[in-house]
Amino acid sequence: MMPIMKKILNRTETYVILTALLFGIAVEAVSGQFFSNTGMINLARAVMVYLVFGITEMLSLTCAGPDVSYPALASLSAFITASWFGSASYQGSIIVPFLVCMAIGALGGMINGYIMARFDFPSLIVTLGTSSVFSGIMYGPLKASNTILHGTMAEFGSINMIAVTNPENGLKANLPAQFLIVTVLYLIVFFLLRYTMFGRGLYAIGSDKAAAERSGFKTGRIIFLAYTLGGTIAAIGGFMYTCNVGAISPSDLMGGEMIIIAACTLGGIRPGAGIGGLFNVIIGVVLLIMIQNNLLMLGIPLYFQDVFTGAIILLGTIVAINSQRSRNGIKKNG
Amino acid sequence: MAEKSGVYLKKIMNDPIFRIFILMSAVVIFGALLMPGKFLTAGNMTSIAKQLSEYGILALAVFICMVSGGIDLSVVYIANLCGIIIGTMLSKTIGSSDFAGSAAWMIVFSSAAVMAVGCVCGALNGILIGKLKVPAMLATLGSGQLILGISTVITNGQAITGVPAVFTKLSGIKFWILPLNFQVFIFCAVIMYMIMSRTSFGLRTLLIGSNSKAAFFSGINNNRDLVKIYTISGLLASVSGIISTMRMSSAKPDYGTSYIMFSILICVFGGTSPNGGKGNVPGIVLAAIVLQMVATLMNMFQNLSTFYRDIVWGALLLIMLIINYILDNRHVTKR
Numbered sequence: 001m002m003p004i005m006k007k008i009l010n011r012t013e014t015y016v017i018l019t020a021l022l023f024g025i026a027v028e029a030v031s032g033q034f035f036s037n038t039g040m041i042n043l044a045r046a047v048m049v050y051l052v053f054g055i056t057e058m059l060s061l062t063c064a065g066p067d068v069s070y071p072a073l074a075s076l077s078a079f080i081t082a083s084w085f086g087s088a089s090y091q092g093s094i095i096v097p098f099l100v101c102m103a104i105g106a107l108g109g110m111i112n113g114y115i116m117a118r119f120d121f122p123s124l125i126v127t128l129g130t131s132s133v134f135s136g137i138m139y140g141p142l143k144a145s146n147t148i149l150h151g152t153m154a155e156f157g158s159i160n161m162i163a164v165t166n167p168e169n170g171l172k173a174n175l176p177a178q179f180l181i182v183t184v185l186y187l188i189v190f191f192l193l194r195y196t197m198f199g200r201g202l203y204a205i206g207s208d209k210a211a212a213e214r215s216g217f218k219t220g221r222i223i224f225l226a227y228t229l230g231g232t233i234a235a236i237g238g239f240m241y242t243c244n245v246g247a248i249s250p251s252d253l254m255g256g257e258m259i260i261i262a263a264c265t266l267g268g269i270r271p272g273a274g275i276g277g278l279f280n281v282i283i284g285v286v287l288l289i290m291i292q293n294n295l296l297m298l299g300i301p302l303y304f305q306d307v308f309t310g311a312i313i314l315l316g317t318i319v320a321i322n323s324q325r326s327r328n329g330i331k332k333n334g
Numbered sequence: 335m336a337e338k339s340g341v342y343l344k345k346i347m348n349d350p351i352f353r354i355f356i357l358m359s360a361v362v363i364f365g366a367l368l369m370p371g372k373f374l375t376a377g378n379m380t381s382i383a384k385q386l387s388e389y390g391i392l393a394l395a396v397f398i399c400m401v402s403g404g405i406d407l408s409v410v411y412i413a414n415l416c417g418i419i420i421g422t423m424l425s426k427t428i429g430s431s432d433f434a435g436s437a438a439w440m441i442v443f444s445s446a447a448v449m450a451v452g453c454v455c456g457a458l459n460g461i462l463i464g465k466l467k468v469p470a471m472l473a474t475l476g477s478g479q480l481i482l483g484i485s486t487v488i489t490n491g492q493a494i495t496g497v498p499a500v501f502t503k504l505s506g507i508k509f510w511i512l513p514l515n516f517q518v519f520i521f522c523a524v525i526m527y528m529i530m531s532r533t534s535f536g537l538r539t540l541l542i543g544s545n546s547k548a549a550f551f552s553g554i555n556n557n558r559d560l561v562k563i564y565t566i567s568g569l570l571a572s573v574s575g576i577i578s579t580m581r582m583s584s585a586k587p588d589y590g591t592s593y594i595m596f597s598i599l600i601c602v603f604g605g606t607s608p609n610g611g612k613g614n615v616p617g618i619v620l621a622a623i624v625l626q627m628v629a630t631l632m633n634m635f636q637n638l639s640t641f642y643r644d645i646v647w648g649a650l651l652l653i654m655l656i657i658n659y660i661l662d663n664r665h666v667t668k669r
Contacts (some may be wrong), residue, residue: 057624066471115652121661124405124471125608128595129651136644144641152366242571255591266595303487318466 006284010113012268012320013283013325016250027294034289034294038173045175047289049244050260052181052237054281055189056230058269062114062206064225065123065272069108072134073231074238077104079144081153081239082248088150097153101239102232109231113224125221126330135254144250149242157243185233190278192229202226206234206274262309263288266316288312341484350605350658352388354620361624363633371567376511380432384505384627387515387594388413388578393600394526395570397618400601401530402563403469403543403610404463408478410593412455416448416575418586421494423447428498437500455481456568457561464560485587487611493586494579502583515577520619522570527615529566544611592644599651600625602606605658625650 008014024273028034053070060067084090085097104162115126138144151156158172193199201222204212213219240250267284269276291312295305365373372378392409400405423444428437455477462473507514530536538559541549550556578586602608603625604617623645632643 040383088644115656119656119660120609121655122608125598125602126652128598129648129655132595132618132644132648133647134653136641136646136648140639140641140645170610186390220557258479260481261472265472271472304483305485306479306483307485310476310478310483313406313479314462314473315467317468317472318462321468322466 012165015319016283016287018289020283021295023291029298030299031297033166033169033171033297036166036168037164038171041164041173041175043286043293044096045173045177045291046234047208048176048179048182048292049237049241050256050263050285051282052185052233052240053214055185055257055278055308056237056256056286057264058276058281059081059189059202059226059230059233060123061264061269061271062274062276063202063223063259064206064270065126067112067123067227067230068257069131069134069263069300070211070234070237070260071113071256072131072138072275073105073108073242074234074236075144075253076134076138076251077101077108077235078238078242079138079142079233079248079250082147082149082214082242086147086151086153086242090151092152094152094156098236098239100237105233105235105238106228109228109234110224111290113227116227116300117220117224137144144248146250147248148244150250153243154246157240157246159209166334173194175245178225181240181308185236186278186282189229189233189272193277196231198222198225204264206272208274227241234282259288259292259309262313265320266313268273268320270321344487351440351614351617354604354617354624358620358627359625361631367380369631369634370507370565373631378630380508382515382623382626382630383511383516384513384581385630387407387513387519388574389590389596389611390519390622391522391570391574391577391598392593393597393618393622394522394558396594396597397604397606397613397615398526398530398539398563398570399470399567400608401543401610402539402560403546403559404563405608405656406459406567406571407471407474408455408459408481408563409574410590411478411481411485411572411587411598412452412568413575413578414585414587414589415455415481415488416452416572416588417579417589418494419451420448420576421497421579421585422488424494424498424501425494427545429502430500434569437498441504443503445576448576449569452570452572452575453551453565453567454568456571458564459568460561461645463564464557468634482587489587491587493589497579498585499583502575502580505566505577505580505648506550512604515581518573518577521620522531522573523619527572527610527656530615535536535562539666540611542610548580595651596647598627599647599654601645601653602658606664608655609660636652 024034033039034223047293053074056070057067081097081101082102084100112127112130116123128219157176157178158178161177161179162175163172165172193202201212201217201219204215204217205222206218209219238253241253245252263284264276265271265284266280266288267276267282269280269284292309295308296302300308357577360663392413403580420590424440445655459474462468462477463470480488505514511518516571530539538549538554541554542556542559546556575585600618601623602611604621606613606617628646629643631645632638
């Protein structure tokens, strides 16, 4: 019994879930609307797109380092798709724009992947460069601006899967059918990471690239695949966001990389160390988005939100990293 | 004899400073040909010198962290916080009064105070990275957000305006065609050059960057040096913030967030290795000048949207990374 307890207490995940629960209880105590059916559906709705971007970030974080180019890539691919298929004149199947969007995302991911696989550069700097290129293409030659969606894409975004009403106060909440896409994506990536050589190789590269190469993993190919997959998933996220909002708003997603990287680290993923999985993404994203969305409910003014988020990120990372260090018995100063 | 000169030529070609120098001459000639009578004028050179100083200093701040094997993503936010503080302090105390002795003292005093704030922010980064072992990227990302938040709280999300004219007029002071901003940049660069090449601290920074474990086992106190490195970075960022407020006569919490990318680009352009352990200050100065010249040249084409610049900067960053990588690796195998 005791070793199991010890094992549970030693895990970062336990503390993240505990913090999330405590925070939920605090919000519940103040507003009484957190642990209701509407509260939960609203939370699921809020984390939906972030969960998708979380996969992209996790793939990059596990094998190399942070990917800051996915907001630009997601916006670019969603923008191109929406400007082709987002008008009322397109009434065909939603599958076509969806696949087109994925293809554009994959293409962008390949650029990242090629550079990362071919050369030994920090991923942060490479993706900063590609991010600048992607957003430059979107605003420069393509002249992106805000436009309302019509036709198939707008309809797709407004399909709801679950609709609930709170019996106490009559508030309503909807969960879009797109949540199914998120579930399917998580199942696919879970399978890829656990049962394929690609997934095993990703973790091997993360923990020691040279050792992975010597034990026969084709490191270049795996990194290339990881970034291509990441780009594709980022594009899906951008597509979902655009359909959901019902408008092309290219600047909305920009700057979001910060939150996702923070969520992943809070959830227990170590950048470039081959530690972490989808579960870490989920708990990290849920915790961070929950805190961000409910600060107002706790009476913290809007202007203080950045301070609060920054402080949480710093504290969370310090605790997570140092608990892992002491567990692994790494000596200080190493 | 011929062989010897060939070796010498190869040695020059492998020098990143020489490469940038050739590039700079090419840009100047290209600019003079494309925009005759507009590019190569004293006025244009002055405005180039004025504009590049802010992110030139930010690039120096990123440079020292990059050489030590880390990175500082919070420099822009530190600069903005410092700009906001000095703007508020001066507008509260001097107001719109004319130049007087007390105003001069107030400017000196508030600059010193703001530099102290920059040092504190930098030291916070240093402690996070050195003592608490948080990866530099994560630590500075988080502290950047924190500092952005503090600036937002101070200003309620608005821009600071009403900076006294006495202060903004300072940026008009010129030495030959070089504005005060540029003089400050050169001053910072010279100090950094001295630190990096003439002190043991500079040597230790390079060592930590190339192999932190080896540095530790050779008796270097990594933690203490990292705190120093990031404090210097914060100090430089605060200087950049002061200069930027002086030039723009306003400050904003999220002003110039793209400068992070740009300062990293300057560092990589100037031959700094993103993996640490390699880099030189003259390269940074030249790179800042070249890139601002290219930016100004692109601005002269009226119908080119500013967003094309993003494409050029991003592509340049990647291309320079790859070129430096290939040239350096060829150098290693030849040796």
